[in-house]
Amino acid sequence: GNSVTQMEGPVTLSEEAFLTINCTYTATGYPSLFWYVQYPGEGLQLLLKATKADDKGSNKGFEATYRKETTSFHLEKGSVQVSDSAVYFCALKNNQGGKLIFGQGTELSVKP
Amino acid sequence: NAGVTQTPKFRILKIGQSMTLQCTQDMNHNYMYWYRQDPGMGLKLIYYSVGAGITDKGEVPNGYNVSRSTTEDFPLRLELAAPSQTSVYFCASSPRDSSNEKLFFGSGTQLSVL
Numbered sequence: 205g206n207s208v209t210q211m212e213g214p215v216t217l218s219e220e221a222f223l224t225i226n227c228t229y230t231a232t233g234y235p236s237l238f239w240y241v242q243y244p245g246e247g248l249q250l251l252l253k254a255t256k257a258d259d260k261g262s263n264k265g266f267e268a269t270y271r272k273e274t275t276s277f278h279l280e281k282g283s284v285q286v287s288d289s290a291v292y293f294c295a296l297k298n299n300q301g302g303k304l305i306f307g308q309g310t311e312l313s314v315k316p
Numbered sequence: 317n318a319g320v321t322q323t324p325k326f327r328i329l330k331i332g333q334s335m336t337l338q339c340t341q342d343m344n345h346n347y348m349y350w351y352r353q354d355p356g357m358g359l360k361l362i363y364y365s366v367g368a369g370i371t372d373k374g375e376v377p378n379g380y381n382v383s384r385s386t387t388e389d390f391p392l393r394l395e396l397a398a399p400s401q402t403s404v405y406f407c408a409s410s411p412r413d414s415s416n417e418k419l420f421f422g423s424g425t426q427l428s429v430l
Contacts, residue, residue: 248359248408293358303349303364
């Protein structure tokens with residue numbers, strides 16, 4: 205079946221450090237891939253998405269590339285800020301009408 | 317610009333009690349969803365609805381019921397609460413169910429069953 209696996213957290217970084225949060229998936233067909241972010245006390249919100257192989261999603265300095273050959277969608281940011289502290293969820297949605305499937309989430313804490 | 321609104325934000329229940337988690341959206345979205353989020357786990361789909369009068373089970377529906385009498389509202393009912401239902405519950409909506417469609421989430425309800 206479809207599933208998403210993320211690296212375990214928490215991830216603690218200093219401000220301006222480079223961020224990578226790994227995400228791999230298992231799916232039939234050609235799913236769309238998403239990163240959602242959950243800031244403290246808030247609901248999830250879409251950060252970026254990619255709908256086909258080799259697409260790069262980007263937003264707010266974050267990027268992720270849809271890698272079909274490695275079934276991965278790793279999230280990266282070149283220089284994190286304290287305001288990026290949040291929980292990040294990788295997710296997939298099958299293009300055959302399936303529902304959104306989430307990874308377990310990775311907590312990021314950025315220290316000044 | 318309310319979006320998806322959930323109430324209450326926090327609730328403590330005793331084992332065997334019942335309650336309804338409220339969810340309403342003002343974006344005229346057809347699709348609505350209920351997820352639960354357990355520590356260290358991803359969000360699991362409980363129930364979803366593709367429009368008023370239509371609901372269907374998700375991955376973990378046992379112990380819950382839903383109704384969708386209007387486009388705006390999608391309440392989740394817990395009957396005979398159990399400790400295993402301690403979780404954070406999120407309601408979400410989307411205008412369509414296409415593969416690249418994003419979901420809009422409420423801020424969640426933290427429920428403890430003691």
